[in-house]
Amino acid sequence: MSADASHPSPSARPLASRRTGALKGTVSVPGDKSISHRAFLFGGLAAGRTRVSGLLEGEDVLATGRAMRQMGARIERDGAHWIIDGVGNGALLEPEGVLDFGNAGTGSRLTMGLVGPYDFTTTFVGDASLSRRPMGRVLDPLREMGVQVLARSKDRLPLSIRGPRVAAPITYRVPMASAQVKSAVLFAGLNTPGTTTVVEPVMTRDHTEKMLAGFGARVHVETDAAGVRTIALEGQGDLQGVPDFVVPGDPSSAAFLVVAALLVEGSDVTVRNALMNPTRTGLIETLREMGASIEILNPRLSGGEDVADLRVRHSPLRGVSVPASRAPSMIDEYPVLAVAAAFADGTTRMEGLEELRVKESDRLAAVAAGLAANGVAHEEGEDWLTVTGRPDGSGLGGGRVATHLDHRIAMSFLVMGLASEKPVSVDDATMIATSFPEFEGLVSGLGGMLEPAS
Ligand SMILES: O=C(O)C1=C[C@@H](OP(=O)(O)O)[C@@H](O)[C@H](O)C1
């Protein structure tokens, strides 16, 4: 039987959480997933050596590392560091086998951009979740550049792409708020003669632009009075390895610990070294509006990015309205925000959520189903969600949540069970390893109660 994203596989690992005493302690979250993928991609492409510290060793990122190895990069772990000897500009090799990206949207889409202009064939495969996700959003601009696409089912994995002899530079206006689409076009621009330009009407995470500059690409970013960004990249320049590349801690992983500390009575938790790039801090802003006590300590620069330590204390929360304009800066945090809202006084309204429908699962539907299973009053719209909370968690919990191969659904509902009256179980915790393999250990270390479920 083939794996199906809507049913857990026979190797699924159900897990439950139950109401726990105060969470206390200081923890560091692992490296940022977005930046870690890009470290393998840029490091593997550049001439010379890149030495990375703080890389996220999650399954998604390791899949990107394997793909870069298959195309000629030398990548080795050396104690706490990863050493990448890149192929040098334009010198990627045609991979022998297929590139298997598992569960990873970012890895697969950015790599499609990277190899798009190469005059060889690359085949992409992934798990049941990734095979359902739309790839047309990156394939369409690649087609404009001359790339051919062969797919059994329209613009879904498994698929193969083959570049033209010489790719054509394009100017591409990104039609949805997506850093993956922006980045795929920029990666494609690297091996394309002339200037590739991306117009981004709504700013999304800017790691690709920043890292392009850091690895020595000729890239120019302009923002007009209306906030529209234009990113122009000169193709076929020389990228150079970065001798000491530092990956800051992932704010999207920190989010689970932050919300757990806010919800569990008496908690006082410090999360060290969280990335505070403003394109990633929408959840912190929202939680503070809800009344959360989150202190931003020791703000500093690390590897060219803002980072800080977050001291989080249990706080009564109130419902707020989260504007659609904030979605790009907290896109992966809505499932855990919905859990926080389940314990807030009043109703929280979230808008502009259309992109949640095309993540590892349909996150809007998966969150709504998880809330329903655990007695949380909510309403789901096409692109919005309202959640009405119960501040003392009374009557909440007792449900089993279908995770649909989605790590963030699993972690969010495990956080819910730490504060709800009755335990919460998830049908499969295995996907947590794609982005946050340390999650269970860190939660238990802070005093959270997690246990195998049936
Ligand atoms: O560029 C990236 O690293 C990412 C972009 C976002 O996806 P979209 O571009 O689809 O919004 C985000 O959800 C994903 O986890 C990581």
Ligand SMILES: C=C(OP(=O)(O)O)C(=O)O
């Ligand atoms: C959407 C996510 O990742 P990706 O698109 O890389 O699978 C995520 O990590 O929440």
